[in-house]
Each structure stands twice: as structure tokens, then as C-alpha cells.
Amino acid sequence: MRVYIKSEEGKIVVYDAVKNEKIKEFSDMAEAVKFAMENHYQLPAQAFNGEFVTDKEGNFVYVDDKGFFELADGTLLEGVKRCPKCGWIAYGEEVCDEDKQPRECFVCPKCGYVFDCTPAPDELPAED
Numbered sequence: 001m002r003v004y005i006k007s008e009e010g011k012i013v014v015y016d017a018v019k020n021e022k023i024k025e026f027s028d029m030a031e032a033v034k035f036a037m038e039n040h041y042q043l044p045a046q047a048f049n050g051e052f053v054t055d056k057e058g059n060f061v062y063v064d065d066k067g068f069f070e071l072a073d074g075t076l077l078e079g080v081k082r083c084p085k086c087g088w089i090a091y092g093e094e095v096c097d098e099d100k101q102p103r104e105c106f107v108c109p110k111c112g113y114v115f116d117c118t119p120a121p122d123e124l125p126a127e128d
């Protein structure tokens with residue numbers, strides 16, 4: 001089962017991620033995480049700072065057993081990659097480089113990091 005953890009009025013609450021129903025309340029995060037682990041609940045993907053990753057709409061993001069990102073209900077998130085800088089999910093976007101050439105890149109909405117652009121700079125035809 002997929003769950004998420006939310007802090008609410010000074011309490012840490014574990015929710016059923018599909019039904020959005022409260023499962024249990026805790027007084028600290030470590031206890032809530034321990035409870036989720038013990039019950040084999042799946043927590044959302046975590047960024048490098050431990051923050052739970054959400055999509056652009058604020059829905060928690062999970063990693064399935066094949067390593068794909070999806071929402072709690074199993075909706076696959078296409079065209080996303082983990083940001084190598086902060087661990088958040090980055091989205092495929094068209095970005096213009098310094099020469100105003102449009103390129104397909106992954107852009108992290110969290111830290112703004114742009115990576116894995118195609119064509120890569122060294123794949124662009126040399127100008128002379």
C-alpha cells in the first residue's frame with residue numbers, strides 16, 4: 001500500500017495515499033517512517049534532503065519496482081527523470097541555449113537544474 005506523511009497541527013500523520021484517509025498519528029517523523037516500514041507501506045520518493053517528492057500539482061510521487069516514477073494510483077509519469085542535484089523529479093522541456101537553439105532538456109522545478117539536453121552540445125554540427 002502506498003502512503004504519505006503529512007505534518008498537521010503539530011502531529012505527523014500517515015495517510016493512505018490512494019484513499020487520502022488518515023491511518024495513524026505520530027508525534028515525530030521518525031516514528032511515522034518506522035511505522036510505515038514495519039507495515040511494508042510504500043513511502044513517496046525522497047529527494048536528497050529527505051523531503052518527499054511531489055509532481056507539479058503537488059501529488060506525491062512513488063517509484064515502482066521497475067524504477068519508474070508514478071503517482072499513488074499507478075499513473076505513470078512520463079518524460080521525467082530524477083534531478084542529479086537535488087533528487088527531485090525533472091521534466092522534459094524545450095529550452096533555448098545561449099545561441100537561441102531549442103533543445104530538449106530535463107528541467108528540475110525544484111532547484112532549476114537543467115540537464116541531459118538533446119542534442120548534447122558536442123552533437124551539434126560544428127559551425128565554421
Ligand SMILES: [Zn+2]
Nearest residue numbers: 083086108111
Ligand atoms: Zn533539482
